[in-house]
Amino acid sequence: MTSEFSAAPLRSPSGSAAQEGLAPMPLLLIGVVFAIAIGLRQVVPLNTDVSWLIVVCERMLDGQRLYRDIIEINPPMAAFAYLPGVALARVLGVDPRHVIDAQLLLLAAASLFAVSRILRLSPATAPLKSGALAVWAAAVVTILPMHVFAQREHIAMLTFLPALAVYALRSDREPLPPWAILIAGAGAGITLAFKPFFTVPAALCILFAAIRSRSWRVLFAPENIIAAALVITVSVSTYIFYPEYFTVTYPLVRDTYLSWSMPASVIFLNDATLAFAIAMVSVLLARQKRTPDSLLLVTALASIGFAVSFFLQRRGWAYHSYPMVAVALLAMGYALTGAANTAPRSRRLEIASAFMLAVTFVVGMLWFNVTVYVGPVRQAVEGLMPHARILVLSGEAAIGHPLVRDINGVWVSRQENLWIREFVRLTRERTFVDAATDAKLNDYLALERKWLIEDFKRLPPDLVLVDNLRNDWGAWARADAEVSQLLKPYTLVRSVDGIDILRRNE
Known part of the structure; x- marks a missing residue:
């Protein structure tokens, strides 16, 4: 008698078509x-x-200590x-961005390979040696991200794919x-450790697996226990080693960042929602005459879960939507490439699907390639001073990074x-602020x-960039006696699209 959680029996690599790898052409592609x-990593900022x-x-x-010497809005997982x-x-003596790019591409390859090996364990998903789907999946996880490449959402999606x-196999009661x-x-644990919002897709998939397998015990499958243990470990470690996150950072985030929402039109009416909708409709149309298999249902549910997490964050920002769009496109590719169909498809259907x-x-690529335009600031700053120490007076992060x-x-x-x-400005503009809240702000x-x-006194900057286009930081600095005094040794070099560039006098 075997448990539904028992390990899969060993199979001979040459024993079935399910164990066959991809043909040379798909591997080449x-x-x-x-x-x-x-x-793209060389040309996309x-x-x-x-x-x-x-x-x-x-x-x-x-x-330096996180949340004391470094103020970061996100939990420690974002930095780690x-x-x-x-x-x-640092050990190799190279630019970290190149190592991060390589790290993400290797993670993408490892994630896809793990998914492939897991799916080959079941005869039901054996046809996923389909070359077209493999090429499509590779493009979705490496090319599609464009400017949001290596964002936390990109990493979280890649770590979630093997789960x-x-x-899918667990819902079919397959041994693993x-x-x-x-x-x-x-x-799954790493994904959930990034953001609590990612609990939604994981919960939907786990519930689906339990319902489809007709066993509540699937809720406590070993992979779920491992994920939960990892999340608990990360949370407790944060509390022990980074208490300032709970005492300083989170109250700030709760009372400012989390207190307001972007307009509904920004959250729901965007290219991410359009790509998601096209993908889901395509899946429904492609499979309307067939009973959807577990893999398609799990992937579609995960995409819906990531969509919920995207909307719950109430910002409508491109990088927040990447898991939603990427997983939806994976489901779309599975449905339209004919990866799970043994019946031949008409030429017309193949062209329409492609x-x-x-x-x-393309809609997704354009959406993820949107950047904040800050003008030719780099060209204006470059060459003014080698290895310049830089301070930016602005609420716009894109001015200083990656500059x-x-x-x-x-x-x-x-x-x-x-x-x-x-x-604070957005909180006051978009929410009701009583006297007690106003004092806290x-x-x-x-x-x-x-x-x-x-920071100014500890490491006096060589260059100070003052953003007068967004919220008039120049007027704020002039109105503050101490900040104004700190800026006296600086001379205006030039202004670029509303951004004043000040250089410290020699």
Whole structure:
């Protein structure tokens, strides 16, 4: 008698078609996809948040303490995801961005390989040796991200993919080997450790597996226990080693960042929602005459779960939507490439499917390649001073990052940008603020001002960029006696699209 959680029996590599690998041509095309992805990393600018988190990791390696010397809005997992790559780059003496890019491409390859190996464990998913789907999946996880490449959502989606394959097999009551359970559990745990919002897709998939397998015990499958244990370990470790996250950072985030929402039109009416809708409709139309299999249902449910998490974050930002769009496109590719169909398909259907896939992919690429335009600031700053220490007075993070890394400068502030003042402004504009809340917000503004002055005195910047286009930071600096005094030794070099560039006098 065997348990539904028992390990899969060993199979001979040559015993069935399910164990066969991809043909040489799909493997070659996958290589081309990765080559294109590598090329894009040379021309697509480094993501703003990724650039900042590299700075965070460098400072941590220098002995600075997260949430005390470095103020980061996210839990520690955001920094620790990049720390190994930054540490390795320091050992090799290379730019960390190249190591991070390589790390993500290797993770993408490993994730897809793990999914492939897991799905081959079941005869029901054996046809997934389909070359077209493999090439499509490779493009979705490496080329589609564009400017959000290496964002936390990109990493979280990649670590979650093996769990999707396990959930599909678990729903069909298929036995799984320990290595598959371990990879799925660890991957799901890492994903959930990034953001609590990612609990939604995981919960939907686990519930589906329990319902379809007709066993409540699936809720407590080993991979779920591993994921839960990992999340608990990360949470407890954060409380023990980084108490300032709970005492300083989270109250700030709760009372400012989490207190307001972007307009509904921004959250729901965007290209991410369009790509998601096209993908889901395509799946329904492609499979309307067939009973959907477990893999398709799990993938579609995961995409819906990531959509819920995207909408719950209430920002409508491109990088928040990547898991939703990427997993939806994977489901779309599975349905339209004929990966699970043994019956021959008409030429007309193949052309229509390829067209829909291409259109949706392009919509996604354009959406994920949107950047904040800050003008030719880099060209204006580059060459003014080698290895310049830079401070930016602005609530817009894209002004300073990746600028400071592009010019091989030094970031002065303990923050990515002066986000507290920006979030306080939005909180006051978009929510009702009573007297007690208003006083608390003023305390937060005073704290950020204190940090700014301390950072300015600790490491006087060579260049100060003052953003007069967004919220008139120049007027704010002039109105503050101490900040104005700190800026007296600086001379205006030039203004670029509303951004004043000040250089410290020799």
